[in-house]
Amino acid sequence: xxxxxxxxxxxxxxxxxxxxxxxxxxxxxxxxxxxxxxxxxxxxxxxxxxxxxxxxxxxxxxxxxxxxxxxxxx
Numbered sequence: 001x002x003x004x005x006x007x008x009x010x011x012x013x014x015x016x017x018x019x020x021x022x023x024x025x026x027x028x029x030x031x032x033x034x035x036x037x038x039x040x041x042x043x044x045x046x047x048x049x050x051x052x053x054x055x056x057x058x059x060x061x062x063x064x065x066x067x068x069x070x071x072x073x074x
Contacts, residue, residue, distance in 0.1 A: 006068060013064025021057035028052065 028049045033040050 009068045010065070013068050014061065016064060017057040017060035020060055021053050024056050025049065025053045 029040065032048070033045075039045055
C-alpha cells in the first residue's frame with residue numbers, strides 16, 4: 001500500500017471515532033436517561049456516560065489503527 005493511502009486511512013481512522021463518540025454522547029440521554037432529571041444530574045450517570053463514550057471511541061480507534069497498519073510491514 002502506498003504511503004499516501006496509508007496516511008489518509010490513518011487520518012480517517014483517527015477522526016471517525018471522534019464523530020461516533022460525539023453521537024454516543026448526545027444520544028446517551030435518549031437511551032439511558034429514563035427522562036428523570038434527578039437521575040441524569042448524578043455523578044453515577046455522568047461517569048456511565050463518560051465511560052461508554054470513551055469505550056466506544058477507543059474500540060473504534062483500535063479497530064481502525066489495526067486495519068490501517070495490518071500488513072504494512074516492508
